[in-house]
Amino acid sequence: xxxxxxxxxxxxxxxxxxxxxxxxxxxxxxxxxxxxxxxxxxxxxxxxxxxxxxxxxxxxxxxxxxxxxxxxxxxxxxxxxxxxxxxxxxxxxxxxxxxxxxxxxxxxxxxxxxxxxxxxxxxxxxxxxxxxxxxxxxxxxxxxxx
Numbered sequence: 326x327x328x329x330x331x332x333x334x335x336x337x338x339x340x341x342x343x344x345x346x347x348x349x350x351x352x353x354x355x356x357x358x359x360x361x362x363x364x365x366x367x368x369x370x371x372x373x374x375x376x377x378x379x380x381x382x383x384x385x386x387x388x389x390x391x392x393x394x395x396x397x398x399x400x401x402x403x404x405x406x407x408x409x410x411x412x413x414x415x416x417x418x419x420x421x422x423x424x425x426x427x428x429x430x431x432x433x434x435x436x437x438x439x440x441x442x443x444x445x446x447x448x449x450x451x452x453x454x455x456x457x458x459x460x461x462x463x464x465x466x467x468x469x470x471x
Contacts, residue, residue, distance in 0.1 A: 335361050337368050341377045348378050392434035395468065399423045399431070402468045422461045423468070425450055435469065 335350035350356060350364040368378040403419060411419075429446045430438050443465060451458045 335364070337365050337378070339368065339372055339378065341372065346377070346379060348382065389434060392436065394432050395435050395438060396427050396431035398435050399427065399468045402464075418460070419464055422450070422457065422464050425461070426465060426468075438469070 333353040335353060335356055337348040337350055339346055339348060348368055350361055350368070356364070371378045371381050403416070403423070406416060406419060426443075426446050430442050433442075446465075447458055447461060450461055
């Protein structure tokens with residue numbers, strides 16, 4: 326479907342509570358044709374459970390927005406270390422190491438960060454700084470465990 330602005334959108338038309346409703350599945354080409362059927366099937370599954378897919382999409386977006394991100398928890402961790410009066414050298418090292426993680430998954434909700442994402446950060450760090458991986462593991466563990 327093409328919007329009046331010229332944007333091309335993937336839409337799913339469905340009926341809920343006797344009313345015809347549209348659900349935006351994404352903007353073309355951001356959401357490719359190959360992913361559209363999966364999004365449509367997810368919406369059909371939600372509808373089969375007796376829920377409104379548009380409301381569920383809004384609830385999920387709100388839950389993601391409310392969930393603490395890695396970047397937020399890392400900032401709290403750095404603030405905690407500062408309150409403990411850690412040296413400036415230590416703080417610089419911690420912030421430098423957390424910078425690698427923030428680039429990779431800083432905006433991800435903390436509960437959705439999987440081990441492969443952490444491993445990828447550690448591997449890229451190991452390729453650059455061999456001796457810092459153990460310290461980075463300690464710091465990431467401190468952030469994730471709270």
